[in-house]
Amino acid sequence: MDVITYQHGIYPRSEEVVAATRGLERGRTTREEVDRAFAADRADFIRTQREAGLDYFSDGLLTWQDIFRPFVEVCEGLDAHALVRWFDNNSFFRAPEITGELSLSASVPGEMEDDGDLPGPKMATIPSPYLLSRAAQSDEDRNTLMRDLTREILRPVSQELVARGYRLLHMQEPWLVYFGMESEDWDDFEKAVGELREATEGATLVLHTYFGDAGPWADRLRRLPVDAVGIDFVETDPEELGTGWSGGLLAGVLDGRRSLVEPVEPVVGFARRIAEMAGPSRLIVSSNAELELLPRDIARRKVAVLGEAAARLKEELA
Amino acid sequence: MTSPRPTPSDLTSTPLLTHEVGSLDKLGWRVKAVAGKDLEERDVDEARAWGGRAGVDGFEELIDLLRRAPLRSKEDKDQVKRWSSRYGLRMEESAGLDVVYDGEQQRTEMYQWAVAHSNGFEWRGSVRAFDNKYYSKAAVVGPISLKEPYHDEEFAFLKSVARAELKVPITGAYTIADWSFDERSNGGQDLTKPHATRTAARKDARHEFVLDVARNMIRPNVEALIALGAKWIQIDEPGGSTEPDELDLFAQSFNESVDGLDAVFSTHLCFSDYDLFFPGIEAMTACRQFAVGFANYDSRDLGISDAARPGYQVIRKFRDLSYRPSLGLGVLDIHTDFIEPPELVRDRILYAVDVFGDPGRIQITPDCGLRTRSWDVAHRKLVNMVEGTRLAKARLGLS
Numbered sequence: 016m017d018v019i020t021y022q023h024g025i026y027p028r029s030e031e032v033v034a035a036t037r038g039l040e041r042g043r044t045t046r047e048e049v050d051r052a053f054a055a056d057r058a059d060f061i062r063t064q065r066e067a068g069l070d071y072f073s074d075g076l077l078t079w080q081d082i083f084r085p086f087v088e089v090c091e092g093l094d095a096h097a098l099v100r101w102f103d104n105n106s107f108f109r110a111p112e113i114t115g116e117l118s119l120s121a122s123v124p125g126e127m128e129d130d131g132d133l134p135g136p137k138m139a140t141i142p143s144p145y146l147l148s149r150a151a152q153s154d155e156d157r158n159t160l161m162r163d164l165t166r167e168i169l170r171p172v173s174q175e176l177v178a179r180g181y182r183l184l185h186m187q188e189p190w191l192v193y194f195g196m197e198s199e200d201w202d203d204f205e206k207a208v209g210e211l212r213e214a215t216e217g218a219t220l221v222l223h224t225y226f227g228d229a230g231p232w233a234d235r236l237r238r239l240p241v242d243a244v245g246i247d248f249v250e251t252d253p254e255e256l257g258t259g260w261s262g263g264l265l266a267g268v269l270d271g272r273r274s275l276v277e278p279v280e281p282v283v284g285f286a287r288r289i290a291e292m293a294g295p296s297r298l299i300v301s302s303n304a305e306l307e308l309l310p311r312d313i314a315r316r317k318v319a320v321l322g323e324a325a326a327r328l329k330e331e332l333a
Numbered sequence: 334m335t336s337p338r339p340t341p342s343d344l345t346s347t348p349l350l351t352h353e354v355g356s357l358d359k360l361g362w363r364v365k366a367v368a369g370k371d372l373e374e375r376d377v378d379e380a381r382a383w384g385g386r387a388g389v390d391g392f393e394e395l396i397d398l399l400r401r402a403p404l405r406s407k408e409d410k411d412q413v414k415r416w417s418s419r420y421g422l423r424m425e426e427s428a429g430l431d432v433v434y435d436g437e438q439q440r441t442e443m444y445q446w447a448v449a450h451s452n453g454f455e456w457r458g459s460v461r462a463f464d465n466k467y468y469s470k471a472a473v474v475g476p477i478s479l480k481e482p483y484h485d486e487e488f489a490f491l492k493s494v495a496r497a498e499l500k501v502p503i504t505g506a507y508t509i510a511d512w513s514f515d516e517r518s519n520g521g522q523d524l525t526k527p528h529a530t531r532t533a534a535r536k537d538a539r540h541e542f543v544l545d546v547a548r549n550m551i552r553p554n555v556e557a558l559i560a561l562g563a564k565w566i567q568i569d570e571p572g573g574s575t576e577p578d579e580l581d582l583f584a585q586s587f588n589e590s591v592d593g594l595d596a597v598f599s600t601h602l603c604f605s606d607y608d609l610f611f612p613g614i615e616a617m618t619a620c621r622q623f624a625v626g627f628a629n630y631d632s633r634d635l636g637i638s639d640a641a642r643p644g645y646q647v648i649r650k651f652r653d654l655s656y657r658p659s660l661g662l663g664v665l666d667i668h669t670d671f672i673e674p675p676e677l678v679r680d681r682i683l684y685a686v687d688v689f690g691d692p693g694r695i696q697i698t699p700d701c702g703l704r705t706r707s708w709d710v711a712h713r714k715l716v717n718m719v720e721g722t723r724l725a726k727a728r729l730g731l732s
Contacts, residue, residue, distance in 0.1 A: 028467075030458065036465035041361075080464045097629055098463055098604055098668055103576045105512050107463035107604065252528035273522055274457050274472050274514035285524040310458025310470060 016290055016332040017263075017297040019070040020325035023140050023185040023223065024271075024305025025082065026075030027314050029056050053078055056311075061134065063315050067322025071138035071183050078126050081108035082142050082187055083150065085124030090168050092117040097152065102193050102226045104272070104308055113153040113160070117167035122175040136182035140305075143188035143222060144169055144207035145200075150190065158203040165207040174214040183219040185245075186211070187305070192227030192247070201235055212240040221245055221265055225304045230255030237262060243295075247303040248285070256293050264295035267303030268324070269317050274309060276316045282324040283331070290332055298332065300325045344498060344565060345597055345621040345659050348692035348731055349682065349722050350431045352661070354601055354624055355502055355569060355702025356443065357424065357436025357711060362399055363417040367410045372402040380420075383708060387423040392416075414439045415490055422495055424708065428715035432498045432565070437702070439487045443504045443569060444512050445469050450483035451550050452476070457514060466705070472514035473542060477549045482557035489561055500565040501558055505600065506547035506586040507579075508572035515542050543582055547589040555594060565597045567624065571701070574605040580613025587617050597621050599661065603701040604629065607647045615654060623651055624661025626700030628681070629668060635676055637684045645684055652689045659693070660685065663700035664721065665714045670706065672713045678721020683728060692729055697722045 028036070035052040038044030060075040079085055081101070087093045087109075095109035121128075127139065142150075147169070148161035155163075173184055186208075196204065212220055222236070223245025229236060233256050236244045243263030246256065249270050266289050268282050282300075290298050300321060306314035344350060360383065362376040377399050384392025395416040404410055421436035440446035445468070448454045454471040461467050488501055521535030555566055568590060573583050591598045599622035602610065607625060614620070631644025639646065651660050664681045665673055678697075686692045697718060703711035726732070 028459075028461065033459045033461075033467050037467070040465055043361075096669070100575070100605060105462060105468075105572055105575060106460075109463070248524060249522075249531075254528070268524060270522055274470075275516055275519050275522055277522065277524075281523060281525045308460060310460060312458055 016295070018290075018300065018325060018329045018332055019297065020300045020321055021069050021071035021138050021183065021185075022064060022073060022075075022306065022318050022321065023138070023221075023301060024076065024187060025079055025140075025307040026060050026073070026077060026305070027307050027309055027311040028077060029059065029311045032056050032077070057132070059315075061132070063318050065134070067318050068326055069318070069322055070325075071136050072134045073138050073140065074130060074133050076126070076140060082140070083108060083111045083147065085126040086142070086147070086168055086172070087111050089121050089124040089172075090117055090119055091115065099150070102189055106308060108150070111147065111151040113151060113155065117163055119168060119171060123172055123179070127176070130179070135180065137180060138183035138185060139176050139181045140185045140187060141169060141173065143186040143190075144211070145196065145204050146188050146190045149194070158200060161203055161207050165210050169207075170210050170214045173211050177215050177218045181218060183221065184211075184215055185221045185223060186241075188222050188224050188245075189226040189304070192224040192229050192232060192250070194227075196232070205239060209240045219243070221263070221299065223265055223267070225267055226250065228252070228255075233257060243297060243299055245299070245301070248289070249303045253289055253292060256289075258292060258294060260293040260295040262295065263297035263299060264289070264293055265299035265301055267301055269302040269321055271302045271304035271306045271317075272308050274313050276313065277320055279320055279323045279327065282320065283327045286324065286328055287331060290328075298328065300328060344432065345599060345696070346693045347431075348695070349686075349726055350696045351719055351722050352430055352432035352500055352624075352696065352698055353425050353434055353436070353702075353715075354567075354661070354663075354698045354700075355437065356440070356704040357421050357438065357702065358704050358706065358708060359417065359438060360420070360708065363413060363438065366399060366402050366404050366413040369403050369405060369410070372399055383420055383424065386712075387420060387427045389416075389419055389423045392420075418487065418490060419494060422491060424712060425715065426495075426497050428712055429719035430497060430715065432500045433495065434499060434502060435487070435491055436704075437502065442468065443502075444509060446483060447504045447509055447550070448513070450480050452478045452480055454513065468512065470512065470514065472516040473510075474516050477545045479550060479553050482554050484554060485557050485561055488558055488563055492562060498565070499563070500567050500599075501563050502567045502569050502601070503551065503554060503558070505568040505570040505573070506551045506590055507543055507583045508570050509546050509550065510539070510543040510586075511572035511575050513542075515539070517542070539579070540582060543579075543586045544589055547586040551590040552594075555591060555596070559594060559596050563596060565599070566591075567599045567601055569601045571601070571603050573600075573602050574607070574609040577606075577609045580610060581616070584613050584616040588619060591619050599624060599658075601661070601701070602626070603663070608650070611650050618656045620656075620658055622659045622661050622696065624663070624696075624698050625651070626663035626667070628663050628666040628673070628700050631666075631681065633671070633673075633677060635680050637680050637687060642681065642684045645681065645688070648685055648688055652694070657694065659696055660689070661696050661698040663698055665699035665703075665718055667699055667701045667703050667705060670710045672710065673717055673721070675717050675721035675724055678718050679724040679728065682722060682725035686725070686729060692731060
């Protein structure tokens with residue numbers, strides 16, 4: 016079985032970046048000092064991934080203010096004001112607000128422009144079409160909005176990322192398993208994902224559900240046109256997944272919301288059990304959610320565990 | 334002949350009473366002086382300017398103290414903190430608020446202060462709340478107890494200098510637990526255990542943690558404040574609705590913190606889907622007021638129709654609570670420098686009064702603490718809040 020590992024989503028900022036960004040807002044430090052602190056964090060995260068032996072490299076989305084903001088800022092007709100709780104966390108995002116005709120002002124968000132230092136193979140994290148359309152503030156029909164946001168933003172950006180050499184695109188999709196999805200919404204969602212599939216030919220496309228139980232949605236999820244579906248095993252009972260996953264499975268086995276760092280052995284044992292039960296063509300070992308909700312030093316230790324566990328699984332499941 | 338001072342329960346039912354909710358920013362002179370750093374001339378100028386603008390008696394004494402920076406002694410730094418408290422208090426009084434506190438000038442931060450004065454926690458590092466706003470997050474690692482009641486000194490001082498009525502804000506049990514990691518139990522994290530066992534272990538651990546904070550951290554603090562003469566205590570619960578399936582636990586933690594104690598208790602909720610609080614908070618019968626942030630979700634258009642006030646639609650649910658608490662109506666969006674015109678404040682109030690049908694159940698507040706705004710913006714917002722309240726009173730024929 017093909018086993019890979021990578022760390023998706025927003026990675027936490029160091030205490031140095033925390034102090035620098037806080038200082039900038041209060042007029043106590045300079046933009047240059049902030050940039051230097053971010054650069055050091057980025058180098059640190061790249062080093063952490065390399066030392067852990069991860070298979071894909073992310074920039075950690077360190078400068079992103081939330082998962083939507085770079086897309087809001089690169090798109091005419093979108094704005095972001097109201098603070099909304101990020102699911103059941105003490106963390107908030109500014110809800111994208113539809114203010115006019117959607118139109119990209121650049122091929123990728125500014126935060127993704129300067130990626131020359133990122134080693135390959137590179138991976139990027141983007142919001143899933145369903146998440147983006149439901150988190151947005153709009154009076155428009157949500158499925159129409161999902162189609163518009165996919166066509167005008169997610170598809171062209173994804174296409175450009177692949178053209179820039181990104182080998183894996185990871186779509187965050189907590190909304191589906193946290194709030195659920197009406198049966199009449201599935202077709203539109205599948206079409207939106209299908210559009211992104213077309214746009215990312217040659218790259219691996221992953222849809223990652225988290226912060227909720229994927230069990231009730233497992234049958235529909237496994238039929239989506241993606242290379243792997245991500246499951247949060249803190250919230251999902253593996254018994255509910257069924258067997259015979261013909262596609263890939265991202266097993267979220269490290270808890271991105273708890274500070275205790277998991278020992279390697281049980282993580283390996285659990286992932287092996289998932290592989291045996293579900294029988295996916297490819298097993299991706301990762302955290303159940305982005306690590307942003309942890310202090311940086313704890314997140315770094317979890318990435319190390321991830322690498323160690325994946326290395327063991329590669330040997331055992333080869 | 335002067336009228337008798339209102340009792341605390343009068344205060345929570347006084348029509349359109351204006352009050353503060355939480356913290357204010359700490360000015361540069363306060364931060365640097367307490368950190369033992371040098372001050373710049375602009376810091377001293379700011380202390381002088383706000384001393385005059387807020388009407389702080391004797392602020393030249395502070396200026397003399399700041400001139401000696403960098404300050405080394407604990408006594409000097411404590412003096413600076415008390416001056417900062419005076420400034421916060423007078424800033425709010427000068428804006429015209431009826432009920433004030435000091436913008437939590439002596440505390441580090443609402444969560445950090447509480448945890449730092451309690452046993453059973455260890456710090457783990459900074460976690461982002463949003464944008465470039467972060468908080469220091471601790472883990473509970475052992476039994477919880479107070480090192481000392483951690484608002485006594487502050488309250489005793491403020492009581493001695495306040496001109497307006499005081500309401501003491503204190504961080505609630507649910508929020509403290511929710512903003513902490515729990516490292517006392519890893520039963521919920523061990524994936525080798527059956528899913529149902531893990532889920533049950535997580536739930537039990539959470540229940541135990543929240544109620545441990547309520548009983549052994551919040552309640553002893555509240556008791557100490559009451560012994561010092563506190564009459565109105567606001568339990569701040571910005572994390573109250575974080576876990577929608579724990580609203581019963583949230584309500585239980587409030588009750589465990591205050592039941593049977595002799596004071597008026599209110600709570601503050603913000604930045605949540607308030608629908609989630611129902612029916613959970615129906616059990617919080619000791620809560621005389623919910624101070625809730627709504628302006629963040631509202632339009633800036635004038636008007637008192639449902640369409641003009643989308644952020645306030647949920648207030649009907651608070652109106653219908655059987656124990657008839659008053660509503661601290663958040664009318665200032667604390668996440669923007671937009672200065673709400675008095676007419677907008679007025680219309681938000683008039684809308685709420687119309688929905689409640691009783692101005693005695695509506696009081697006026699910012700959405701939350703104004704800590705993320707400059708003092709200039711915060712003061713201008715508060716002044717307009719008071720003026721908007723005056724306009725609403727005039728429209729309603731209230732004195």
